[in-house]
Amino acid sequence: xxxxxxxxxxxxxxxxxxxxxxxxxxxxxxxxxxxxxxxxxxxxxxxxxxxxxxxxxxxxxxxxxxxxxxxxxxxxxxxxxxxxxxxxxxxxxxxxxxx
Amino acid sequence: xxxxxxxxxxxxxxxxxxxxxxxxxxxxxxxxxxxxxxxxxxxxxxxxxxxxxxxxxxxxxxxxxxxxxxxxxxxxxxxxxxxxxxxxxxxxxxxxxxxxxxxxxxxxxxxxxxxxxxxxxxxxxxxxxxxxxxxxxxxxxxxxxxxxxxxxxxx
Numbered sequence: 001x002x003x004x005x006x007x008x009x010x011x012x013x014x015x016x017x018x019x020x021x022x023x024x025x026x027x028x029x030x031x032x033x034x035x036x037x038x039x040x041x042x043x044x045x046x047x048x049x050x051x052x053x054x055x056x057x058x059x060x061x062x063x064x065x066x067x068x069x070x071x072x073x074x075x076x077x078x079x080x081x082x083x084x085x086x087x088x089x090x091x092x093x094x095x096x097x098x099x
Numbered sequence: 100x101x102x103x104x105x106x107x108x109x110x111x112x113x114x115x116x117x118x119x120x121x122x123x124x125x126x127x128x129x130x131x132x133x134x135x136x137x138x139x140x141x142x143x144x145x146x147x148x149x150x151x152x153x154x155x156x157x158x159x160x161x162x163x164x165x166x167x168x169x170x171x172x173x174x175x176x177x178x179x180x181x182x183x184x185x186x187x188x189x190x191x192x193x194x195x196x197x198x199x200x201x202x203x204x205x206x207x208x209x210x211x212x213x214x215x216x217x218x219x220x221x222x223x224x225x226x227x228x229x230x231x232x233x234x235x236x237x238x239x240x241x242x243x244x245x246x247x248x249x250x251x252x253x254x
Contacts, residue, residue: 032203034235096230 010057017054021047035096039089046082050075100154100161102141104168106134107186112165123165130156134166136186136216185216192225192248199244203236207244218252225249 024044031037053075060068108116108131115122116131123131133147134157144153160166189211196207207228214224225248233241 031235033237034233034241035238036234037236093234096234 007058010054013057014051014054017047017051021051035092036089039085042085043082043089046078046085049078050082053078100140100158102139102144104140105136105138106140106143106157106161106166106168107136108134109164109167112160112167115165123160123163126151127156127160131160131165134160185221188218188221188252189214189216191251192221195244195247195251196228199240199247200232200236207232218254221252222249222254225252 024040024047028040028044031040053071056071063071112131112134116128130143130147130150130153133143133150138146140154140157143157147153150156157166193204193208193211196204196211200207210224210228210231211221214220225245228248229241229245232244
């Protein structure tokens with residue numbers, strides 16, 4: 001039962017990340033540059049990395065623990081970076097629109 | 100006169116529209132004031148119910164040289180109203196946007212096209228466009244666009 005729940009959550013996470021990947025790539029043409037455009041490229045790279053990481057989650061039980069731990073730590077690190085970049089981007093947009 | 104034709108006041112038409120003389124009849128003056136450089140002849144016919152025989156009057160105003168459909172005829176006009184010279188300003192600002200932004204000018208052009216032709220409305224739109232360019236296209240181009248566009252409207 002636990003395995004099924006985990007599998008469903010993993011599948012939902014992968015689907016969500018693919019949707020996110022679709023969004024960042026399809027919106028790219030509308031944001032060719034500028035403040036948002038530069039951050040958008042970086043966010044797109046992070047989303048690609050996350051998508052690859054999420055696709056690997058079903059195989060995590062086959063990865064040795066000494067490799068898995070750093071991989072999970074890296075995913076957390078990149079997740080934190082993603083959040084920081086997004087929050088700063090929103091902050092800069094609001095500042096630009098209100099100045 | 101084609102229904103899709105968009106007319107605007109010439110400098111002479113501007114002068115007469117804002118004067119209180121008797122160069123034209125009150126019916127003609129009402130039609131002249133209704134011409135705004137944005138509304139087509141077909142739309143004017145439906146909208147301007149207070150003018151009798153709209154198409155006939157427009158033809159006469161056209162013949163008198165008070166209204167025109169060629170933007171080049173208003174190049175020396177003063178910048179005080181949404182039609183006429185305001186249209187020319189928009190054309191010039193759009194030209195700058197296309198020159199600076201190339202293929203990325205589409206959204207900026209639409210914003211300028213949708214705005215009123217008064218200097219105040221254009222200034223607000225130019226500032227808004229500058230922010231949009233800075234955020235989504237190019238920081239440096241945004242400043243160049245702002246400087247050149249403000250120069251056009253004399254700000």
